Amino acid sequence: MKKEIQLQLTPQQAYDEVVFQQTVSKKLGVSLQDSKIQARQIKRSIDARGRQVKVNVTAEVFIDEQVPPMLDASKPYQNVSNAEQIIIVGAGPAGMFAALRAIELGVKPILIERGSDVRARRRDLAAINKDHIVNPESNYCFGEGGAGTYSDGKLYTRSKKRGDIRRIMEIFVAHGATEEILVDAHPHIGTNKLPKIVTELRESIIQAGGEVLFNTKVVDFILEDNEMKGVVTHDGEKILGLGVILATGHSARDIYHLLHQKKILIEAKPFALGVRIEHSQNLIDKIQYHCEVDRGPYLPASSYSLVHQSKFKGQQRGVFSFCMCPGGFIVPSATAPGELVVNGMSPSRRDSKFANSGIVVSVELEDLPQYAKHGPLAAMMFQAEVEKKAWISGGSTQTAPAQRMVDFVNRKQSQSLLDTSYQPGLKSVNMHEVLPDFISNRLADGFRAFGNKMKGYFTNESQLIGVESRTSSPVRIPRDKESFEHPIVKRLYPCAEGAGYAGGIVSAAMDGERCAERLIGEYLKK
Structure with a gap:
């Protein structure tokens, strides 16, 4: 029974x-x-x-009966070696799940990734953490598995319109994730476990006859009569297919420049910008779990979600927590020399003594009148300028500018900084000089409000580390709501975070699947 x-x-x-x-x-x-x-x-x-x-x-x-398996963990994929092919640019979750869905539909995916495979990426991450050397092709954002692989691996999404969340979770389990992700309301794989799962996903693609090309950068598109026929790689190779799924992530600025140069319609898009805030995990546990000493052996490291509406010069904007990482680390996420970007990650055990979260402010296009001359690249150019300023403030290395929270609100430079999980190190600065006024004033307002919502959160035993600027794409590549195809260039399917249509691993994976379905449904010969 x-x-x-x-x-x-x-x-x-x-x-x-x-x-x-x-x-x-x-x-x-x-x-x-x-x-x-x-x-x-x-x-x-x-x-x-x-x-x-x-x-x-x-x-x-x-x-009085046998417990059946929670799911069938087998991974049967048909062989598509000799099938017609589609091109997928970017081997993050959107690209990988688009490739697997293409195989299920009988089409061969050519998955092109500018960065290294997930194992080789580790050397590049070590270089940025220890030696402050940024490889513009392989870093925390670029490389197999995308930004999510080495920056947390949370699988929670509120997006239920793009596809079947359970299906995505089951594919992860079939490739090595624990069944716990099918159970928890806020599932999390962890940066220590995701690389092996990403490797298994790639092996499924290859074993079924798909191709995965690493260290291969797309530098041009092949256009004929306003149709996307293929791409050109950095070594001059031309790759043709039924169509192109563009799943490059939110940091591939060269792709946005290329689209603009080719006069392919793109649009400036609002995003959010701010800082990482770091507390001790024990403090957050005490606030959230109402415990006097620690959370005990059974409860996981606690998280939080905060939002506040802040008015500055008559304009109201949201200030909110983003990508909260309990028991985690802050990591350097620049994708080019001369910029400083931070992000957060958590291992599967979430056992770091630190808790960190992005605290960011909504940036609307009307906030950036001086960047209007850049047209659809306006928000991206603003983003890049703030990142360069942060880099200079930190000493023109990956050392990050930082300030204690109460000091920041009181506009007082911190005489000392706290221990941190951020490996390249911190430099005490006045963060009001790094951030634009309309960001820093709203952040200060937000921190005071968050202190009222979470007693003990507003404290000088926490610090701001900047800047958190890659929250979402500052550019949207438009597409039809039903067909997912670019409204002007046929056979071009803008996908997931880099196109402005998804945020996070699961929503990106679902978007990748839908793009593959639409492209194949429209252009595969019946």
Whole structure:
């Protein structure tokens, strides 16, 4: 017999498997000795609103019957070696899932990645962390797996319109992720585990007859009669296909310049810019879990989500937390020499002593009148200018400008800085001199407001580290709402974060699948 039950449990009951089984048995009034009973959690979320933290669990209970696998983890893909091909530019989640979907639909994907494979990327990450050397082709943003592989690996998304979230999760599980990501309300793989999963995804593509080209940069498009026939790589090779899925991520500025140069329609797009804020994880746990010492052995490192509406010179803008990384690290995410960008990441155990989050301000195009001369590249040029200023402020290295939170709000340069997870190091500066006034004033307003919402959050035992500027693409590549095709250039399918249509691993993966479906459905010979 199988039944589904709803439970509200203590952290120990939810996260200690032996205690969980005993709790379910007791609730059902079934003795473990008298009957064969096995329970399995299928949904789990933490409720920390009260003084006592509870965990809401949906469980399947099997009595006197074998527990079936949660899913079929096999990975059967047909061979498409000799099939017609599509070109996918960018091997992040959008590109990889587009490639797998193309294989399912009987088409050969040619996946082109400017950076290195996921293993080789580690050398480039070590170089930027230790030696402050930025490889513009392989870094925290560029390379196999995309930005998400080495900057957190969170799988939570609110986007339910682009596709089947469960399907994406199951593909990850089939390629090595734990089944926990099917259960948790805010699933997370972790930067230490994602590289192996990304490698498995690539192997599935190759074994099915697809091609994956690393260290291959697209430098031109092949256009005929307003149709995208293919691409030209840095070594002059021309690659042709049914069409091109452009999944280059939000930091491929050269692609935006190329599109603009080729007079392919693109648009300036609002985005958000601010800083990373770093607290001790223990402080955030005390605030969120209402604990006096620590969160104990069962609860995961706590997170938070904050938003505030701030008015400056008559204009109201959102100030909000972005990509919060409990038990995580701040990493240098520049994609070219002469710029400084930070991001956050967490390992699967989320066991760092630090908690960090982007705290950013919405930037609308009307905030940037002096950049209007750049047309569709206006927001991108503003973004680049702030990143260069941050680089100079840090000493023209990857050392990041930083300031304690209360000092920042009081416009007082910090005499000393705290320990940090940011490996290249910090330099004490007045962050108001790094950030534009309409950003820094709203951030100060936001920090005061967040201190009222989370007692203890507004403290000089935390510090701002700048700048957090790659929150989303500052450029949109337009596409038709139904066909996903560029409105002017046929056979061009702008995809995911780099085109302004998705944010995060799961939504990008779903968008990649949909782009592959639309392209193949329209242009594969019937």
